[in-house]
Amino acid sequence: MTPTPDAVELRVETDIVICRQAVRRLTQTLNFSLVDQTRMITAASELARNTLVYGGGGEMRWTVVQRDTRAGLRLDFEDHGEGIPDLGLALTDGWTSGGGMGLGLSGSKRLVHDFVIRSVVGEGTCVTITRWA
C-alpha cells in the first residue's frame, strides 16, 4: 500500500522518532499548548510502537479536524498484523502480550479526548485518536 502524503510509514524503529516529530509539527501548527503537544506526541509514540512491535508495521495517517470553531488532530495507526483477540483485556492497565509495561493502549487512551480501536483477528488493528486544541 502506498501511503498518502499525510502519512508516516511505520516499518523500522527510527520511524517512531519520525512519527513523533511529525506529530510535534502538526500540534504546533494547530497551536496546541505545550502540555497538549506532549500528551499527543506521547500517545502517538506508544501507538506507533504498538503498530511496529505487535502489528508487524503499518502506518500513521493524520487529519486536521474541525468542530465548530475548534480545531483538532486525528491520528490513525493501522497495521495488518494478527489483530487483538480480546480488546477488553488489551485495554487493561498492566496487561501485555509482549515485553512491555502494558500501558501503551490504556495509557494513550487517557492522553486524548477520543479513542477508538478496531481489530479483526487475522486482518489487523486500527487505533484512531483525536485531541482538540
Next chain:
Amino acid sequence: MTRIPILQMGDCLLVTIQVDLQDRAAVSLQEDLANKIESSGARSVLIDISALEIVDSFIGRMLAGISGVARVLDAATVVVGMQPAVAITLVELGLSLNGVRTALNVERGMRLLRVAAEERVHDPDA
C-alpha cells in the same frame, strides 16, 4: 544510531540525553552504563533529561531499568530536569517511575547523590 555519551566526574557518571531517544539507543545506554559502573567503580549516576520532549513507557522503563541495575551494582541513580509537561503526561499515562529517584535540576541531583554517599560512609552496612 547515536550512542549517548557517558561522562565521568570523580565517582559519578553523568549522562545528558540531548537527542530524541530512539528505542535502541535507550537500550544501549542501559548496557553501556552498567558496564561503565563496573569498569569505573562509580558510586552514582546522574541522568539529565531536561532536553527530552517526551518520556513514553519505553523510555520510562529504561530509566527504571538503569536505576535498578545501578542499585544492584552499588551505585545510586538520580534523574534530573524533567520538563513539567513531561511530568504531567507521564503521570496521566500511568507511569509512576517507582524506584527512580528524581530531582528538579542538576544541582539538587548532585546534592542528593552526595547525601546518599555520606550515608553510605556512616553506615557500613548500607
